[in-house]
Amino acid sequence: MRRRSDEARPPAALSNPKIRSAVYQVLLIAAVVWLVVQIVLNARANLGTRVSGFDFLWQSAGFGINQTLIPYDESSTYARVFLVGLLNTLLVAVLGIVFATLLGFAVGIGRLSSNWLVARIAGGYVELIRNLPLLFQILFWYLAVLSVLPLPRQAISFFGVMFLSIRGLQVPMLQPSEGMIYVAAAFAFGVVATIAEGIRLKRLRERTGRQVSLTWRALVLMGGLPLLVFVAAGAPLKLDVPRLEGFNFTGGVRMRPELLALLVSLTTYTAAFIAEVVRAGILGVPRGQIEAASALGLRRAQILRLVLIPQALRIIVPPLTNQYLNLTKNTSLGISIGYPDLFAVFAGTAANQTSQPIEIIGITMVVYLTLSLATSLLMNWYNARVRLTER
Amino acid sequence: MSEAAPTSFVRREMVAAGPPPHAKTGGAARALRARLFRGPVNAILTLLSLALVVALAWPTIRFLLVDAVWTGSDREACLAETAGREVGACWPFVTAKFDQLMFGFYPDSQRWRVVLTYLIGALLLGPLLIPRFPFKLANAFLFFVAFPILAFVLLVGGMFGLRLVETNLWGGLLVTLVITFTGIVGSLPLSILLALGRRSELPIIRGAATAFIEFWRGVPLITVLFFATYMLPLFLPGNWQVDGLLRVLIGVVMFSAAYLAEVVRDGLQAIPRGQFEGAMALGLGYWRMMGLVVLPQALRLVIPGLVNSFIALFKDTTLVLIVAIFDLLGQLRASFADPNWATPVTLFTGFAFTGMIYFAVSFGMSRYALFTERRLNAPR
Numbered sequence: 024m025r026r027r028s029d030e031a032r033p034p035a036a037l038s039n040p041k042i043r044s045a046v047y048q049v050l051l052i053a054a055v056v057w058l059v060v061q062i063v064l065n066a067r068a069n070l071g072t073r074v075s076g077f078d079f080l081w082q083s084a085g086f087g088i089n090q091t092l093i094p095y096d097e098s099s100t101y102a103r104v105f106l107v108g109l110l111n112t113l114l115v116a117v118l119g120i121v122f123a124t125l126l127g128f129a130v131g132i133g134r135l136s137s138n139w140l141v142a143r144i145a146g147g148y149v150e151l152i153r154n155l156p157l158l159f160q161i162l163f164w165y166l167a168v169l170s171v172l173p174l175p176r177q178a179i180s181f182f183g184v185m186f187l188s189i190r191g192l193q194v195p196m197l198q199p200s201e202g203m204i205y206v207a208a209a210f211a212f213g214v215v216a217t218i219a220e221g222i223r224l225k226r227l228r229e230r231t232g233r234q235v236s237l238t239w240r241a242l243v244l245m246g247g248l249p250l251l252v253f254v255a256a257g258a259p260l261k262l263d264v265p266r267l268e269g270f271n272f273t274g275g276v277r278m279r280p281e282l283l284a285l286l287v288s289l290t291t292y293t294a295a296f297i298a299e300v301v302r303a304g305i306l307g308v309p310r311g312q313i314e315a316a317s318a319l320g321l322r323r324a325q326i327l328r329l330v331l332i333p334q335a336l337r338i339i340v341p342p343l344t345n346q347y348l349n350l351t352k353n354t355s356l357g358i359s360i361g362y363p364d365l366f367a368v369f370a371g372t373a374a375n376q377t378s379q380p381i382e383i384i385g386i387t388m389v390v391y392l393t394l395s396l397a398t399s400l401l402m403n404w405y406n407a408r409v410r411l412t413e414r
Numbered sequence: 415m416s417e418a419a420p421t422s423f424v425r426r427e428m429v430a431a432g433p434p435p436h437a438k439t440g441g442a443a444r445a446l447r448a449r450l451f452r453g454p455v456n457a458i459l460t461l462l463s464l465a466l467v468v469a470l471a472w473p474t475i476r477f478l479l480v481d482a483v484w485t486g487s488d489r490e491a492c493l494a495e496t497a498g499r500e501v502g503a504c505w506p507f508v509t510a511k512f513d514q515l516m517f518g519f520y521p522d523s524q525r526w527r528v529v530l531t532y533l534i535g536a537l538l539l540g541p542l543l544i545p546r547f548p549f550k551l552a553n554a555f556l557f558f559v560a561f562p563i564l565a566f567v568l569l570v571g572g573m574f575g576l577r578l579v580e581t582n583l584w585g586g587l588l589v590t591l592v593i594t595f596t597g598i599v600g601s602l603p604l605s606i607l608l609a610l611g612r613r614s615e616l617p618i619i620r621g622a623a624t625a626f627i628e629f630w631r632g633v634p635l636i637t638v639l640f641f642a643t644y645m646l647p648l649f650l651p652g653n654w655q656v657d658g659l660l661r662v663l664i665g666v667v668m669f670s671a672a673y674l675a676e677v678v679r680d681g682l683q684a685i686p687r688g689q690f691e692g693a694m695a696l697g698l699g700y701w702r703m704m705g706l707v708v709l710p711q712a713l714r715l716v717i718p719g720l721v722n723s724f725i726a727l728f729k730d731t732t733l734v735l736i737v738a739i740f741d742l743l744g745q746l747r748a749s750f751a752d753p754n755w756a757t758p759v760t761l762f763t764g765f766a767f768t769g770m771i772y773f774a775v776s777f778g779m780s781r782y783a784l785f786t787e788r789r790l791n792a793p794r
Contacts, residue, residue, distance in 0.1 A: 047619065052618060138455075141459055144467065155769055156743065166747075167761040171758065185730060366634070370637065380648075384637065391633045392629065
């Protein structure tokens with residue numbers, strides 16, 4: 024009886040977990056290697072005699088880009104195109120992150136307001152924005168909203184310093200002159216001195232128990248000192264306010280409609296997600312923490328600063344960073360409205376022109392991957408740092 | 415000890431009844447005051463919000479209903495000059511473009527096939543969503559395995575006497591739904607394998623699954639679509655012709671599988687160790703342990719997360735318009751180019767109409783996710 028059932032089984036070697044796991048893994052490696060070889064062979068056959076490699080980066084690109092943060096013209100190289108695109112991506116990403124954070128926190132806190140109407144409006148905003156595709160919103164802002172704006176002569180004025188017209192948003196710009204470098208140096212010194220002072224005060228507190236507030240010293244070092252230098256250097260900073268001259272504006276900086284549409288839609292879209300993150304973070308702090316803090320006699324502001332915010336941030340920061348990353352990746356949708364970000368000018372135009380799409384899309388993917396992986400590494404580090412230490 | 419007696423206190427009469435709790439008195443007016451006008455800051459906030467609501471809602475209602483034009487055959491009907499008043503939404507535009515927005519250029523005579531597919535899908539999906547309905551396993555099999563095959567036969571044709579309809583004729587909501595549904599059906603099994611792989615004890619399998627997931631999650635979907643559309647043909651044998659829509663579908667499935675895998679992994683992590691140990695003690699092997707004990711529990715736990723991922727996938731389908739596939743949004747954009755309907759209100763009308771479709775589907779799905787979440791959290 025026993026022998027018969029043994030015979031029906033697979034050979035003993037395959038029942039051995041160690042051998043079996045080795046077999047599985049070798050099979051996987053073989054499959055992956057086979058796939059890669061196939062891909063390379065096919066690509067080689069399909070590409071035929073087309074050139075490959077990264078030499079194209081040093082060839083002249085020969086096309087214009089309508090928004091460049093660094094000097095660029097049609098004779099610049101593809102490497103320069105890459106840089107211009109990357110900077111444009113970062114411009115939208117940084118501005119978007121700043122505005123989305125402000126709006127997102129406001130809406131998230133608004134949803135928890137005791138005021139019924141405020142909470143409802145915030146809730147309605149989140150529901151409406153989150154349930155419409157981002158690309159829909161980008162096209163809506165770009166095609167519908169920004170196209171009905173008036174000509175520069177009838178531009179909508181914001182306090183006489185910003186002007187919104189069909190040509191975009193004209194914003195004032197700070198124009199530093201030479202003396203500004205001393206102010207910057209004074210500020211840098213202030214930052215270093217504040218950090219040093221903070222460390223000194225912390226040591227003092229640990230040694231003697233005396234608590235000295237850093238706030239005033241920091242204000243003097245980082246605010247007062249640079250201000251003094253600024254005045255001494257003869258106010259080397261001019262605000263360049265746009266003015267209407269003829270049919271157009273001079274002065275200030277023009278934010279093109281593409282940039283504006285992308286920025287507005289990314290900001291409002293991401294803010295809705297940030298609002299949910301913030302709400303979950305605040306609700307995630309147990310009620311008992313706040314009750315215990317008020318039982319200890321802390322004032323409302325102290326409860327916020329010492330108990331609620333530090334604990335809420337621990338919950339908020341990881342998903343918040345995720346939202347920042349999403350926003351950065353979503354800047355690639357700018358290609359749909361012609362915003363010259365990394366993806367549009369490099370993976371779009373440059374890839375078309377060079378007939379080396381594999382290299383170019385590869386580089387683009389690596390950029391986004393690096394951003395993602397760097398962010399998740401940062402997050403792992405942060406999570407490890409703020410993790411509750413249970414003793 | 416008797417001298418201590420005077421310090422003790424014994425109440426001799428009843429305490430007077432206190433005022434009733436704040437919220438329970440005074441009816442609606444009082445409740446309104448407590449919720450909206452407690453303190454000057456609150457009152458100002460309320461008034462500001464009220465102004466905001468009125469400033470947003472009234473123009474919207476006027477545009478969509480009051481000032482809207484309901485009949486007409488071309489742009490003339492929707493011009494302020496011909497109407498002799500301020501003009502809101504131009505609904506005749508939507509009527510004229512409705513077929514295109516729904517079906518793209520799917521031949522008129524064959525559209526019953528699309529409608530039939532929708533009907534069968536709805537009939538199978540309905541009972542699947544209602545938890546009380548029996549025969550869940552058979553139902554799921556029909557919806558996730560049999561229905562896709564049937565839908566493929568019906569929509570593509572070229573067999574059983576059905577005319578072949580090339581996918582480049584497809585468009586509008588049809589393409590949006592096809593991509594969403596294929597994305598879901600295709601990526602779910604793949605994501606389960608990936609999640610299991612990422613939690614595997616075999617280092618190479620774990621590494622491969624992790625690398626796969628992190629790669630797709632690290633790049634924007636649009637790069638994936640570009641990759642699939644323009645580079646996939648380079649990596650396949652020269653004689654393989656891959657349909658344009660199919661290329662996009664492959665990209666979407668890979669991308670969505672990576673995201674779903676993380677959701678499924680969450681569920682696997684939530685299963686207590688004892689369940690694994692219990693299954694092993696019963697003598698179940700790896701696949702039977704996962705298939706019979708762990709996955710049924712894990713997947714039930716992550717239904718809300720899965721539905722939320724499906725919403726993201728549904729919204730992300732719009733990106734295909736960048737690689738020249740005409741989904742609902744792409745078809746809308748194309749319809750704006752028609753000079754017969756070029757009026758100042760055409761754009762807003764089109765966005766309002768498609769916006770309602772997108773909102774209705776996503777909102778419905780998110781409510782369903784919420785419902786399943788409440789059901790999971792309810793004490794059993």
